[in-house]
Amino acid sequence: MNLTETLLLTRHDAAQLLTIEECIIAVENAFKLYSSGKAPAPGVLGIHSQDGVFHTKAGILNLKKNYFVSKTNANFPGNVQKNGLPSIQGVITVCDADNGRFLALMDGIEITILRTGAATAVAVKYLARPDAKTITICGCGNQGRVSLKAFMKVRSLEKAFAYDIDEQMAIQFAEELSKELNISIQPVSELKEAIHVSDICITCTPSKKPFLFPEYLVPGIFIAAVGADNESKQELEPLILSSNKVVTDITAQCASMGELHHALQMGLMKHSDVYAELGQIIAGEKKGRTSDEEIIVFDSTGTALQDIASAAIVYEKAMQKNIGMKLNFAK
Numbered sequence: 001m002n003l004t005e006t007l008l009l010t011r012h013d014a015a016q017l018l019t020i021e022e023c024i025i026a027v028e029n030a031f032k033l034y035s036s037g038k039a040p041a042p043g044v045l046g047i048h049s050q051d052g053v054f055h056t057k058a059g060i061l062n063l064k065k066n067y068f069v070s071k072t073n074a075n076f077p078g079n080v081q082k083n084g085l086p087s088i089q090g091v092i093t094v095c096d097a098d099n100g101r102f103l104a105l106m107d108g109i110e111i112t113i114l115r116t117g118a119a120t121a122v123a124v125k126y127l128a129r130p131d132a133k134t135i136t137i138c139g140c141g142n143q144g145r146v147s148l149k150a151f152m153k154v155r156s157l158e159k160a161f162a163y164d165i166d167e168q169m170a171i172q173f174a175e176e177l178s179k180e181l182n183i184s185i186q187p188v189s190e191l192k193e194a195i196h197v198s199d200i201c202i203t204c205t206p207s208k209k210p211f212l213f214p215e216y217l218v219p220g221i222f223i224a225a226v227g228a229d230n231e232s233k234q235e236l237e238p239l240i241l242s243s244n245k246v247v248t249d250i251t252a253q254c255a256s257m258g259e260l261h262h263a264l265q266m267g268l269m270k271h272s273d274v275y276a277e278l279g280q281i282i283a284g285e286k287k288g289r290t291s292d293e294e295i296i297v298f299d300s301t302g303t304a305l306q307d308i309a310s311a312a313i314v315y316e317k318a319m320q321k322n323i324g325m326k327l328n329f330a331k
Contacts (some may be wrong), residue, residue: 001319004330009106009318017317018102018111020150023118026309030061031122031249034305035279038062042304044253046230053230056078059304064316066097069308071108075229087206088112092311097312101331104315110306111314112131113146115306119249119278120202120224121150123298126281127247128222132199133158138191138212140164140234142171143226147202152181160185161194165205188300192216203227203235209239217244217294220256225259226300234262236297242268244295244331245275249303258301 001007009017033039042059058070073090080087090108095101122133132155132264137144140162151157160177162170162185171188178185188194195201195216203212204226212223227235241263251274254260263269276286278298287294318324 001326002328003101004029005328006102007315007318008327009104009314009323011110012316013108013323014107016312017314017321018114020114020118020146021028021060021153022313023114023310024150024153026313027115027118028122028125030305030309031119031279032282033061035277035285036285039305040252041252044257044304046257048230049076051078055229057193057302057304057307059142059308060097061308062097063134063309063310063312065312067308067312068095068097069093069304069311071112071304071307073108073112092307094311094315104312104318104324105310105327106314111307111310112302113142115310116143116226116300116302117146118192118298118310119300119302119306120147120226120298121154122282123247123278123300124200124222125154125225126278127267127296127298128155128200129220129289129292132222134160134198135200135202136161136191136194136198137173138163138201138203139227140166140169140202143204144173144202145177146238147204147224147226148177149181151182151200151202152224155200157183158294159183161198162187163189163191163194195221200224205235206233207235208232210234212240213237214239217295219295220294223295223297224300225297228259228261228299229257229301231257231261234259238263238266238268241297241299242273244297246273246297246299247276247278247281248274248299249278249301250312253276253301253303254299258299259297260299
Protein backbone atom coordinates (compact mmCIF):
# COMPACT_ATOMS: atom_id res chain seq x y z
CA MET A 1 0.00 0.00 0.00
CA ASN A 2 1.22 3.52 -0.87
CA LEU A 3 2.57 5.39 2.16
CA THR A 4 -0.03 8.12 1.72
CA GLU A 5 -2.95 5.68 1.48
CA THR A 6 -5.33 4.87 4.32
CA LEU A 7 -7.35 1.67 4.59
CA LEU A 8 -11.13 2.08 4.99
CA LEU A 9 -12.92 -0.83 6.71
CA THR A 10 -16.65 -1.31 7.25
CA ARG A 11 -18.48 -3.03 10.09
CA HIS A 12 -18.83 -6.11 7.88
CA ASP A 13 -15.07 -6.10 7.32
CA ALA A 14 -14.39 -5.90 11.05
CA ALA A 15 -16.87 -8.68 11.79
CA GLN A 16 -15.22 -11.09 9.35
CA LEU A 17 -11.68 -10.21 10.48
CA LEU A 18 -12.04 -10.37 14.29
CA THR A 19 -13.16 -13.40 16.29
CA ILE A 20 -14.12 -13.34 19.95
CA GLU A 21 -11.34 -15.83 20.73
CA GLU A 22 -8.70 -13.57 19.17
CA CYS A 23 -10.18 -10.56 20.91
CA ILE A 24 -10.06 -12.20 24.36
CA ILE A 25 -6.35 -13.05 23.95
CA ALA A 26 -5.50 -9.59 22.61
CA VAL A 27 -7.39 -7.71 25.32
CA GLU A 28 -5.84 -9.82 28.08
CA ASN A 29 -2.38 -9.02 26.70
CA ALA A 30 -3.18 -5.30 26.45
CA PHE A 31 -4.19 -5.11 30.11
CA LYS A 32 -1.02 -6.97 31.07
CA LEU A 33 1.21 -4.64 29.04
CA TYR A 34 -0.37 -1.60 30.67
CA SER A 35 -0.04 -2.99 34.19
CA SER A 36 3.59 -3.92 33.49
CA GLY A 37 4.39 -0.30 32.59
CA LYS A 38 4.81 -1.02 28.88
CA ALA A 39 2.05 1.34 27.75
CA PRO A 40 1.12 4.89 28.74
CA ALA A 41 -2.20 5.56 30.43
CA PRO A 42 -4.98 5.85 27.84
CA GLY A 43 -7.14 8.96 27.72
CA VAL A 44 -10.86 9.59 27.52
CA LEU A 45 -12.99 12.63 26.72
CA GLY A 46 -16.76 12.71 27.20
CA ILE A 47 -19.15 15.32 25.80
CA HIS A 48 -22.87 15.17 26.57
CA SER A 49 -25.53 15.89 23.96
CA GLN A 50 -29.26 16.30 24.59
CA ASP A 51 -30.14 12.62 24.14
CA GLY A 52 -26.79 10.91 24.48
CA VAL A 53 -23.07 11.23 24.95
CA PHE A 54 -19.97 11.25 22.75
CA HIS A 55 -16.79 9.58 23.98
CA THR A 56 -13.34 9.76 22.47
CA LYS A 57 -10.91 7.18 23.84
CA ALA A 58 -7.28 7.09 22.75
CA GLY A 59 -4.01 5.38 23.59
CA ILE A 60 -0.77 3.83 22.41
CA LEU A 61 0.32 0.18 22.47
CA ASN A 62 3.46 -1.36 21.02
CA LEU A 63 2.34 -4.65 19.51
CA LYS A 64 3.75 -5.92 16.20
CA LYS A 65 3.82 -2.23 15.34
CA ASN A 66 3.65 0.80 17.63
CA TYR A 67 0.01 1.85 17.28
CA PHE A 68 -1.88 4.98 18.23
CA VAL A 69 -5.63 4.41 18.14
CA SER A 70 -8.49 6.78 18.84
CA LYS A 71 -12.16 5.89 18.87
CA THR A 72 -15.07 8.30 18.85
CA ASN A 73 -18.34 6.68 19.88
CA ALA A 74 -21.83 8.14 20.02
CA ASN A 75 -23.98 6.45 22.67
CA PHE A 76 -27.68 7.31 22.31
CA PRO A 77 -29.74 4.78 24.33
CA GLY A 78 -33.10 5.69 22.74
CA ASN A 79 -31.85 5.69 19.16
CA VAL A 80 -33.45 2.43 18.01
CA GLN A 81 -36.96 3.46 19.03
CA LYS A 82 -36.72 7.16 18.15
CA ASN A 83 -34.56 7.22 15.04
CA GLY A 84 -34.17 3.65 13.80
CA LEU A 85 -30.42 3.90 14.39
CA PRO A 86 -28.04 1.82 16.57
CA SER A 87 -27.66 3.04 20.15
CA ILE A 88 -23.87 2.90 19.70
CA GLN A 89 -22.20 4.28 16.57
CA GLY A 90 -18.54 5.05 16.15
CA VAL A 91 -15.37 5.25 14.14
CA ILE A 92 -11.82 4.14 14.92
CA THR A 93 -8.63 5.68 13.55
CA VAL A 94 -5.42 3.67 13.52
CA CYS A 95 -2.06 5.43 13.20
CA ASP A 96 1.60 4.50 13.26
CA ALA A 97 2.74 5.87 16.62
CA ASP A 98 6.34 6.20 15.39
CA ASN A 99 5.71 8.52 12.45
CA GLY A 100 2.06 9.60 12.66
CA ARG A 101 1.02 7.86 9.46
CA PHE A 102 -2.75 7.47 9.12
CA LEU A 103 -3.05 3.69 8.59
CA ALA A 104 -6.75 2.93 8.78
CA LEU A 105 -10.23 4.25 9.40
CA MET A 106 -12.75 1.63 10.51
CA ASP A 107 -16.27 1.28 11.86
CA GLY A 108 -16.30 1.05 15.64
CA ILE A 109 -19.61 -0.70 16.40
CA GLU A 110 -18.50 -4.31 15.98
CA ILE A 111 -15.14 -3.75 17.64
CA THR A 112 -16.73 -1.99 20.63
CA ILE A 113 -19.17 -4.84 21.21
CA LEU A 114 -16.52 -7.55 20.81
CA ARG A 115 -13.79 -5.90 22.87
CA THR A 116 -16.23 -5.18 25.72
CA GLY A 117 -17.34 -8.81 25.79
CA ALA A 118 -13.71 -9.90 25.61
CA ALA A 119 -12.69 -7.75 28.59
CA THR A 120 -15.48 -9.12 30.78
CA ALA A 121 -14.57 -12.65 29.68
CA VAL A 122 -11.00 -12.02 30.81
CA ALA A 123 -12.37 -10.79 34.14
CA VAL A 124 -14.50 -13.95 34.42
CA LYS A 125 -11.40 -16.03 33.69
CA TYR A 126 -9.49 -14.52 36.62
CA LEU A 127 -12.24 -13.59 39.08
CA ALA A 128 -15.21 -15.96 38.79
CA ARG A 129 -15.21 -19.28 40.60
CA PRO A 130 -13.61 -22.03 38.46
CA ASP A 131 -16.73 -24.17 38.87
CA ALA A 132 -19.17 -21.42 37.83
CA LYS A 133 -22.07 -22.93 35.88
CA THR A 134 -24.95 -20.44 36.08
CA ILE A 135 -25.14 -16.83 34.90
CA THR A 136 -27.67 -14.01 34.90
CA ILE A 137 -27.55 -11.62 31.95
CA CYS A 138 -29.06 -8.20 32.68
CA GLY A 139 -29.61 -6.51 29.33
CA CYS A 140 -30.41 -8.69 26.33
CA GLY A 141 -29.15 -6.49 23.49
CA ASN A 142 -26.00 -6.94 21.41
CA GLN A 143 -23.69 -6.61 24.40
CA GLY A 144 -25.51 -9.26 26.41
CA ARG A 145 -25.37 -11.64 23.47
CA VAL A 146 -21.67 -11.20 22.78
CA SER A 147 -20.83 -11.35 26.47
CA LEU A 148 -22.54 -14.71 26.94
CA LYS A 149 -20.72 -16.10 23.90
CA ALA A 150 -17.42 -14.77 25.28
CA PHE A 151 -18.03 -16.20 28.75
CA MET A 152 -18.64 -19.62 27.22
CA LYS A 153 -15.00 -19.52 26.04
CA VAL A 154 -13.64 -19.27 29.60
CA ARG A 155 -16.20 -21.15 31.73
CA SER A 156 -18.31 -24.27 31.17
CA LEU A 157 -21.67 -22.59 31.68
CA GLU A 158 -24.77 -24.78 31.75
CA LYS A 159 -27.63 -22.39 32.56
CA ALA A 160 -28.40 -18.73 31.98
CA PHE A 161 -31.16 -16.38 33.10
CA ALA A 162 -32.07 -13.55 30.73
CA TYR A 163 -33.42 -10.32 32.21
CA ASP A 164 -34.42 -7.18 30.34
CA ILE A 165 -36.77 -4.28 30.99
CA ASP A 166 -38.30 -5.31 27.65
CA GLU A 167 -39.53 -8.84 28.42
CA GLN A 168 -39.83 -9.68 24.71
CA MET A 169 -36.10 -9.01 24.31
CA ALA A 170 -35.36 -11.55 27.06
CA ILE A 171 -37.65 -14.12 25.45
CA GLN A 172 -36.03 -13.65 22.05
CA PHE A 173 -32.55 -13.78 23.62
CA ALA A 174 -33.38 -17.10 25.29
CA GLU A 175 -34.94 -18.67 22.20
CA GLU A 176 -32.10 -17.77 19.84
CA LEU A 177 -29.02 -18.28 22.00
CA SER A 178 -30.15 -21.47 23.73
CA LYS A 179 -30.11 -23.15 20.33
CA GLU A 180 -26.91 -21.49 19.12
CA LEU A 181 -24.90 -22.16 22.29
CA ASN A 182 -26.60 -25.38 23.40
CA ILE A 183 -27.26 -23.98 26.86
CA SER A 184 -30.44 -23.72 28.92
CA ILE A 185 -31.59 -20.07 28.94
CA GLN A 186 -34.63 -18.94 30.90
CA PRO A 187 -36.16 -15.47 30.55
CA VAL A 188 -37.02 -14.03 33.97
CA SER A 189 -38.95 -11.07 35.35
CA GLU A 190 -37.75 -11.46 38.97
CA LEU A 191 -34.08 -10.53 39.02
CA LYS A 192 -33.45 -11.29 42.70
CA GLU A 193 -34.55 -14.91 42.36
CA ALA A 194 -32.31 -15.46 39.34
CA ILE A 195 -29.23 -13.93 40.96
CA HIS A 196 -29.78 -15.98 44.13
CA VAL A 197 -28.96 -19.12 42.13
CA SER A 198 -26.26 -17.62 39.88
CA ASP A 199 -22.47 -17.80 40.02
CA ILE A 200 -21.96 -14.87 37.62
CA CYS A 201 -24.00 -11.78 36.84
CA ILE A 202 -23.34 -9.27 34.08
CA THR A 203 -25.13 -5.93 33.86
CA CYS A 204 -24.97 -4.34 30.41
CA THR A 205 -27.82 -1.86 30.22
CA PRO A 206 -28.15 1.93 29.74
CA SER A 207 -29.77 2.29 33.18
CA LYS A 208 -29.43 5.58 35.03
CA LYS A 209 -30.50 4.21 38.40
CA PRO A 210 -29.51 1.09 40.37
CA PHE A 211 -31.43 -2.12 39.84
CA LEU A 212 -28.97 -4.50 41.53
CA PHE A 213 -28.97 -4.39 45.34
CA PRO A 214 -26.86 -6.00 48.10
CA GLU A 215 -29.67 -8.27 49.25
CA TYR A 216 -29.77 -9.90 45.80
CA LEU A 217 -26.25 -11.27 46.10
CA VAL A 218 -25.05 -14.64 47.33
CA PRO A 219 -21.57 -15.66 48.56
CA GLY A 220 -19.12 -16.38 45.76
CA ILE A 221 -20.90 -14.50 42.98
CA PHE A 222 -18.91 -12.53 40.43
CA ILE A 223 -20.49 -9.34 39.04
CA ALA A 224 -19.34 -7.69 35.82
CA ALA A 225 -20.76 -4.16 35.72
CA VAL A 226 -20.51 -2.97 32.12
CA GLY A 227 -23.30 -0.47 31.50
CA ALA A 228 -21.97 2.55 33.41
CA ASP A 229 -19.69 4.20 30.87
CA ASN A 230 -20.49 7.79 31.77
CA GLU A 231 -21.15 9.55 35.06
CA SER A 232 -24.94 9.60 34.63
CA LYS A 233 -25.31 5.84 34.19
CA GLN A 234 -25.62 3.44 37.12
CA GLU A 235 -26.67 -0.20 37.54
CA LEU A 236 -25.40 -1.18 41.02
CA GLU A 237 -26.36 0.11 44.43
CA PRO A 238 -23.03 1.62 45.65
CA LEU A 239 -23.10 -0.48 48.84
CA ILE A 240 -22.39 -3.49 46.63
CA LEU A 241 -18.99 -2.00 45.83
CA SER A 242 -18.16 -0.68 49.29
CA SER A 243 -18.95 -4.04 50.91
CA ASN A 244 -17.05 -6.31 48.53
CA LYS A 245 -13.82 -6.72 46.54
CA VAL A 246 -13.68 -4.27 43.63
CA VAL A 247 -11.51 -4.72 40.54
CA THR A 248 -11.49 -2.05 37.83
CA ASP A 249 -10.37 -1.93 34.22
CA ILE A 250 -8.61 1.39 34.97
CA THR A 251 -9.30 2.89 38.39
CA ALA A 252 -8.94 6.55 37.41
CA GLN A 253 -11.44 6.11 34.60
CA CYS A 254 -13.92 4.19 36.78
CA ALA A 255 -13.65 6.93 39.39
CA SER A 256 -14.86 9.50 36.89
CA MET A 257 -17.47 7.54 34.94
CA GLY A 258 -18.08 4.02 36.28
CA GLU A 259 -19.89 2.40 39.18
CA LEU A 260 -16.96 3.43 41.37
CA HIS A 261 -17.79 7.06 40.61
CA HIS A 262 -21.09 6.77 42.49
CA ALA A 263 -19.56 5.01 45.51
CA LEU A 264 -16.89 7.73 45.75
CA GLN A 265 -19.45 10.49 45.32
CA MET A 266 -21.52 9.10 48.21
CA GLY A 267 -18.44 8.88 50.43
CA LEU A 268 -18.74 5.11 50.73
CA MET A 269 -15.29 4.42 49.23
CA LYS A 270 -11.89 5.97 48.62
CA HIS A 271 -9.65 5.29 45.62
CA SER A 272 -7.44 3.21 47.91
CA ASP A 273 -10.37 0.87 48.66
CA VAL A 274 -10.19 -0.55 45.14
CA TYR A 275 -8.52 -3.93 45.40
CA ALA A 276 -6.77 -3.95 42.01
CA GLU A 277 -6.92 -3.18 38.34
CA LEU A 278 -7.54 -6.19 36.12
CA GLY A 279 -4.10 -5.90 34.55
CA GLN A 280 -2.43 -6.25 37.95
CA ILE A 281 -4.16 -9.58 38.45
CA ILE A 282 -3.31 -10.79 34.94
CA ALA A 283 0.34 -9.81 35.49
CA GLY A 284 0.44 -11.65 38.84
CA GLU A 285 0.97 -8.48 40.88
CA LYS A 286 -2.21 -9.17 42.86
CA LYS A 287 -4.11 -12.39 43.49
CA GLY A 288 -7.54 -12.72 41.92
CA ARG A 289 -10.16 -14.74 43.74
CA THR A 290 -8.87 -15.94 47.10
CA SER A 291 -11.93 -17.88 48.32
CA ASP A 292 -15.10 -19.48 47.00
CA GLU A 293 -17.21 -17.24 49.23
CA GLU A 294 -15.98 -13.75 48.40
CA ILE A 295 -18.08 -11.51 46.21
CA ILE A 296 -16.10 -9.71 43.49
CA VAL A 297 -17.24 -6.76 41.37
CA PHE A 298 -15.54 -5.86 38.09
CA ASP A 299 -16.16 -2.23 37.15
CA SER A 300 -15.77 -2.12 33.37
CA THR A 301 -15.92 1.30 31.72
CA GLY A 302 -14.18 0.27 28.50
CA THR A 303 -10.70 1.51 27.69
CA ALA A 304 -8.69 2.50 24.64
CA LEU A 305 -6.37 -0.42 25.43
CA GLN A 306 -9.13 -2.78 24.32
CA ASP A 307 -9.76 -0.75 21.18
CA ILE A 308 -6.08 -0.73 20.18
CA ALA A 309 -5.64 -4.47 20.72
CA SER A 310 -8.75 -5.25 18.67
CA ALA A 311 -8.26 -2.68 15.90
CA ALA A 312 -4.67 -3.84 15.38
CA ILE A 313 -5.89 -7.36 14.61
CA VAL A 314 -8.47 -6.05 12.15
CA TYR A 315 -5.93 -3.82 10.41
CA GLU A 316 -3.20 -6.45 10.15
CA LYS A 317 -5.53 -9.16 8.86
CA ALA A 318 -7.10 -6.75 6.37
CA MET A 319 -3.65 -5.97 5.00
CA GLN A 320 -2.79 -9.66 4.74
CA LYS A 321 -6.06 -10.54 3.00
CA ASN A 322 -6.26 -7.37 0.88
CA ILE A 323 -9.64 -6.43 2.35
CA GLY A 324 -10.95 -2.86 2.41
CA MET A 325 -10.91 0.27 0.30
CA LYS A 326 -7.78 2.43 -0.04
CA LEU A 327 -8.15 6.20 0.30
CA ASN A 328 -5.60 8.96 -0.19
CA PHE A 329 -6.36 11.94 2.04
CA ALA A 330 -3.21 13.67 0.82
CA LYS A 331 -4.68 14.38 -2.62
